[in-house]
Amino acid sequence: MITEIVFWFFAILTIGSACIVAFSRNMIYAVFSLLFTFFGVAGIYVLLNADFLAVTQIMIYIGGILVLLIFGIMLTSNITGVDIKSGQTGKFQVFFAGLISLIIIIGLIFIALTTKWYSSVSPSEINSTIDVIGKSLLTNYLLAFESASVLLLIAIIGAALIARRK
Amino acid sequence: MGIGLSHYIILSAILFGLGIFAIITRKNAILVLMGVELVLNSANINFIAFSKFNSLKIDGHIAAIFVIMLAAIEVAVALAIVLNIYQNYKHINLDEIDNLKD
Numbered sequence: 425m426i427t428e429i430v431f432w433f434f435a436i437l438t439i440g441s442a443c444i445v446a447f448s449r450n451m452i453y454a455v456f457s458l459l460f461t462f463f464g465v466a467g468i469y470v471l472l473n474a475d476f477l478a479v480t481q482i483m484i485y486i487g488g489i490l491v492l493l494i495f496g497i498m499l500t501s502n503i504t505g506v507d508i509k510s511g512q513t514g515k516f517q518v519f520f521a522g523l524i525s526l527i528i529i530i531g532l533i534f535i536a537l538t539t540k541w542y543s544s545v546s547p548s549e550i551n552s553t554i555d556v557i558g559k560s561l562l563t564n565y566l567l568a569f570e571s572a573s574v575l576l577l578i579a580i581i582g583a584a585l586i587a588r589r590k
Numbered sequence: 591m592g593i594g595l596s597h598y599i600i601l602s603a604i605l606f607g608l609g610i611f612a613i614i615t616r617k618n619a620i621l622v623l624m625g626v627e628l629v630l631n632s633a634n635i636n637f638i639a640f641s642k643f644n645s646l647k648i649d650g651h652i653a654a655i656f657v658i659m660l661a662a663i664e665v666a667v668a669l670a671i672v673l674n675i676y677q678n679y680k681h682i683n684l685d686e687i688d689n690l691k692d
Contacts, residue, residue, distance in 0.1 A: 431593045431597065438605065439604055446612040454624060458624050462631070468635055472638045484659075484661075485658070489661060492669055496669045524610065529604055532607075556648045557655070565652050582670075583669075586670040587673050
């Protein structure tokens, strides 16, 4: 019972603030409701027994990506002008975009409801996934892990090189 | 009514559609990036939901970790590009940016 209440709370939080992200004309409202979306997704992760992923979500998304996006908005909008609002899109484009995304949503929900998913729920007591994740990152996924670190290094160098003022 | 796998898939489907809507309709480059983040989050919810309902195998969690890492990389590089565009054009309206070099 308590699980359902928590699930619906986080689901409504996530969907509602994602709606503000998608529809709001004010960029500041959009970026701050993105924070609540990330927080709701972290709550969903906790419900799915993914404690490490939830903490990672809060640390990287909210602590890193969201701060970067806010910096981007601050640096690229004329504070004195009205440019902080996102530009209007034509009614025609909004209509077709809504149609396309509605078709995608309905199609995905139809697939989700009609497919017989293989599901074996594990009621076994699992204390924490950190142990298992750490072991498998350094055994089965070692090559992906190392190449990810190289990719991060390349991205840091590339971002610094691109953003440098000539 | 318990919370099953389909609940999570429907949640991530709605999040995906909202992200696609944001990507298509937004004109500001940073708001497009926020739509991309919504799409990546919905993919992550799917990964972890399938991992949970497959007797908590850890592979989905590993995939989600790599997705989060790639999202961080993508935002860093994309913001560097956006700042560079802003220096050249003094705006980041995607409809009016049509030159690679001025």
